[in-house]
Amino acid sequence: MVFEEDVMLLVSMKSFLISIMILCLSFAQSHVNESAHGLGNYNVPFFKADSYRPNVQPPDEFLGFTLGSRPAHHDEVMNYFNYLDKLLDNINLVEYGRTYEGKPLVYLMISSKRNMTNIKDIKNSISLLSDPRKIENSKTANKIIKNTPAIAWMAYGIHGDEISSTDAAIQLAYQLAAGDDSATKKILKELVISIDPNENPDGRERYLQQLLQWRGEVVNSDASSLDHSGLWPYGRGNHYLFDLNRDWFSSVHPETKGKVSAILNWNPQFLVDSHEMGSMDTYLFNPPRAPYNPYMPKTIFKWWDKIAKDQAAAFDEYGWSYYTGDWNEEVFPGYGSSWGIYIGLVGILYEQSGADGSIVKKEDGTITTYRETVHHQFISSIANLQTIANQKEELLRDYYNNRKKAVSTKNAGKAFIFSSKSNKTRLNELGETIKRQTIEVYTNKNDLKLPKAINSSGETVTRQNIPAGSLIIPLDQPLNILINNILSFDIRLDTKSMEKERKKLLKNQGSTLYDVTAWSLSHAYGTDSYYTEVMPKISLKPFQAIPNKGKLIGKDPRYGWAVKSDDDQFYHLVGKLLENKIKAWCAKEGFKIEGEYFPRGSIVIRNNSNKNMKVGLLKDLASKYGVDIFAINTALATDGPDLGSSNFTMLIEPRIAIISGPPTSTYSFGATWHLIDYKMKSRASLI
Ligand SMILES: [Zn+2]
Structure with missing residues (x-):
């Protein structure tokens, strides 16, 4: 029995859902009129074995434009990935975080139906290989290595102005979701593949907006034009203009925090981090050149050679130019591919010469179209997945052996x-x-x-x-x-x-x-x-981080209050004191008073200068920032300057401006902005 109220609720819910759908559609449609300057006359099909199950809509049909004719926006990628997730039960779309601008960060996990039905067991087995302390004997390890698919992590678009790989991620998702050929089936049988289509959506959207802003009626192949390069602050960094491909172990930003946790949760054996380089270049992939990090596992060299051989063969089929063993090295562990190597997997870097969503005229007069750059990234990904699918057991064995050495x-x-x-x-x-x-x-x-x-x-x-x-x-x-x-x-x-x-x-x-x-x-x-x-x-x-509990030490002091400068939270507290119009003096030298030592930089709050100050506010701030505030009854120090001396400087509430625009470094600007705005929560004018 359905009550009228329930019917009304259902009706209103339905109309609500319809209006949401219309909203989504109009949102998705909002990009349809963007000029498709990236197609040129490039009409080579993305994959030679052109055999797809008809129940899956190809990207061109779903998105309403030819993939690679222009860069896809983040919401378009999300729409297509959501569509695949809903349509197929061998796909899981997982949100691993949100950017500063609130955009979803996701990975799409895909494998054969059989593997995805057993995905929990696969995850457990791989997690055992990743920690050999949990494996009783080599028999158990061998069984897992033989019967478990390896995990491949395909990460695209970490630099927002290196855009082709995100479009390739769409094609890769379609290929793995709909491909009916033997190569695709083999990949899905031997591997679980996670596709992160867009590691830096804020940067990408900032860059795409710039490309759109400067794009004219006439297709422009000049790579130095604004409709290729964009303007300060460009698209490389995230919202606060940090280079996310230096953040893999310092993990300051939500993009990295979520991604690193997701990857380490799944323990993959293979990771691609895909980039772009100068427009006049060709295509670069691993092996990298020397010098090598002294902690680099020896097995990595063998894998780079195997993978490069197949990737080169795949490029040779089209007569494409590429090179290996040049300018890139994997010494610093904060790059995606190198970080991957040091967590024990096979890390790979791609560098495609950029066409910026348009076309580029090379020095020899030939034209590279955006669609072709997307094609290169796609073929690289498929070639790599084929290589490791064919040698899955060896990949898992090397992974396990390296981890075994670690715990020896x-x-x-x-x-x-x-x-x-x-x-x-x-x-x-x-x-x-x-x-x-x-x-x-x-x-x-x-x-x-x-x-x-x-x-x-x-x-x-x-x-x-x-x-x-x-x-x-x-x-x-x-x-x-x-x-x-x-x-x-x-x-x-x-x-x-x-x-x-x-x-x-x-x-x-x-x-x-x-x-x-x-x-x-x-x-x-x-x-x-x-x-x-x-x-x-x-x-x-x-170890469990337990934050400080700040409090007032002592009460009703005759002289005032003092705060020690040695904990990082001190600076946040001082900022808030000044915002609350409390006058504070900063010590140029350390001093000792009533048995407590206050290092250089500590502050003193004099009662006589803060007649209207509420002690409750001090108590709240001490508790909120986890910093003790000490009651002081005398200005006479037992060591260091007395509190009324000129060794104490009155602090003035800062009115903060941060200089932006060229020639300011986007990184210096971004780091300063992030510190003051995001960490200190203080207002700053960007000028
Ligand atoms: Zn890059």
Whole structure:
């Protein structure tokens, strides 16, 4: 029986749903009139085995434009992926995060029907291989390796102005969803494939808007024109203009946080990170060139050769130009492909010369169309998936063996240790950042003495006291290579490569290193850091970041209040005090008063200068920011300057402006903006 009220509810729900659908349709249709400058006369079919199941709508039909004739917008990608997800039961579309601008970040997981029915078991089996401590004997491992598909992670569009790979992701999803040929079936049988079509939707949409803004009636093949290059701040970075392809282990941004967690949750054996380069170039793929990171697993070289051979053969079928072993190296672990290598998978980089959604005239007068660039990215992806599908067992075996080495007794007793007595916020953030990589982080309940260790300056220390609550990261765990890579204090490259580097630099021939040459989370966070190979056997508990509880220490002070400057949260608190019109003085030198030491930079709030100040506000801010505020009854210091001296400077509430536009570096601007706006939550005018 249906009650009238329920009927009314159903009717109103239905009309609500219809209006939502109309809204979605009109949203999807909002791009239909965009000019399709990228097609040119390129009409080569994307895939030679042109055999597709008719129940799946091809992208051209669904989207209403020829794929590659112009770049697809993020909402168009989402519409098509949602459509495939609803249509087919061998597809799972998963949202792993939202960008700063609220756009969904997703991966589409696809495999054979049989595999997707057993996806939970597959995930469990792979997770056992990823942590050999959980596998009883080699028989169990062999069984898993034989019977379980490998996992491939295909990531596209991390740089928002390198756009062709996102369109290729659409074609790849269609190929795997509808392809009826034997090659596609083999891929789906041997692999579970995750497609992340757009790692940086905010950057891509900013760039597409610029291309659209400068696009004329006449198709323009000049790559230096504004309708190809765009204007400051361009499309490379995310909303706050960070380069997400340097963020894989520092994981500052929601795009990285979500993606890294999703990847580490599935433990793939293969990862592609797909890019674009200068318009006059051709196509680059791995192997990279030297120098090599000293922690690089030896097995990777074999895989790069296998994969490159097949990818080259696939390109040769079309007569396309490409090259390997040039300008790219995988030394820094913060790039997608290299980060992948150091978590133990086969990491691959693609670099396609860009056509910017249009066409580009090359030096020899030939034209590269956007559709052709999409085609290159698609063929690369299919070729790679075929290679690893054909050698799935070897791929899983290498993965397992590398992880087995990591947890071997050879690494027992080795550990990194980080401590900070006064900046708990910093230590918590470091702990959370390391944990986000699924690295096991522990903490000590009581103080401990390290018999022997090396500190972050490279000095040997003995009987080093480590306070309770420090971070302890043992090295005999599955992500040993990543730990060494991101926590070591000073990673050195081999002498031969450095001699070559020196010669090149002296001849003004540029560096052999593509970009970042030094990194270390230990140095970046500035904690007290140690590496030991003789970690005492004490009971440790898993680290859990517990935020400070700030409070007022003492009450009704005669003179005023003081706040210590050593915790990172101090700066947030000071900003809010000034916003609340509280007058505060900053100490140029450390001082001691009533038994408490206040380091340089600490602040004093004088009662007489803040007659209308409410103690309740101080209490709220202390609690919100987790910083203690001390009651002070005298201006007389027992050490350092007295509180009325000129060693205290009155702080003035800042009116913040951040300079933007050329020639300001987009990174410097973005990092400053992110700090003040996103982290400090302070207002800034962008000028
Ligand atoms: Zn790139």
